[in-house]
Amino acid sequence: MKYVLDTNAVSALMKGDARVVRNLSRAARADVFLPQPVIAETAYGIQRLPRSRRREGLQARFDLVRGELPRASWSDEVSESFAVIKARLERTGKRIEDFDVAVAAHAVASGAVLVTANIQHMVRISGVAIQDWSTEVDRS
Numbered sequence: 001m002k003y004v005l006d007t008n009a010v011s012a013l014m015k016g017d018a019r020v021v022r023n024l025s026r027a028a029r030a031d032v033f034l035p036q037p038v039i040a041e042t043a044y045g046i047q048r049l050p051r052s053r054r055r056e057g058l059q060a061r062f063d064l065v066r067g068e069l070p071r072a073s074w075s076d077e078v079s080e081s082f083a084v085i086k087a088r089l090e091r092t093g094k095r096i097e098d099f100d101v102a103v104a105a106h107a108v109a110s111g112a113v114l115v116t117a118n119i120q121h122m123v124r125i126s127g128v129a130i131q132d133w134s135t136e137v138d139r140s
Contacts, residue, residue: 003032003131004072004107006116007041007099010034012134014042014061023115023133032115033072034065035106037099072106081105085125094124104128 005013012020024032042062049055072078082105089095100118104125107114113129116122122130 001027001031002110002112003027003115004035004103004110004112005032005038005069006103006114006118006122007038008117009115009133010038010042010062010065011045012117013065014058017134019135020133023131029068030070032069033106033110033112034069035072035078035103036074037102037106039066039071041099072110072112074102074106075109077109078102078105081109085127088126089124092124096121096124101125 046058082102085105086101100121104114108128113131115131115133117132117134
């Protein structure tokens with residue numbers, strides 16, 4: 001089974017959340033992907049911080065996570081999935097942030113499970129399988 005990590009899952013990994021780390025350890029590293037929108041959001045969050053030990057620590061943990069996990073490439077299929085998801089959400093009046101749509105589109109296009117704690121928004125997207133590794137154990 002393949003997994004695409006949302007920004008909050010990466011943040012939980014960076015914090016060392018035991019449940020998320022445990023679920024990650026049960027998956028083959030080659031099957032857990034970081035999409036570019038998550039890398040952008042996380043890097044932005046770190047860059048917003050003033051120069052400090054905290055920022056340096058977060059950057060080091062982010063570099064470690066990035067070094068361990070493969071990227072989910074932004075392909076034509078991802079772009080098409082993004083368009084379908086966003087249009088469907090707009091038609092139903094259930095819009096969500098574009099970066100959330102982009103992350104979900106990576107999961108949909110690759111047939112992967114989206115790992116997120118943002119269940120409230122992501123359940124609006126039909127066709128995406130969701131797991132919250134911060135509250136449940138992956139049993140696949």
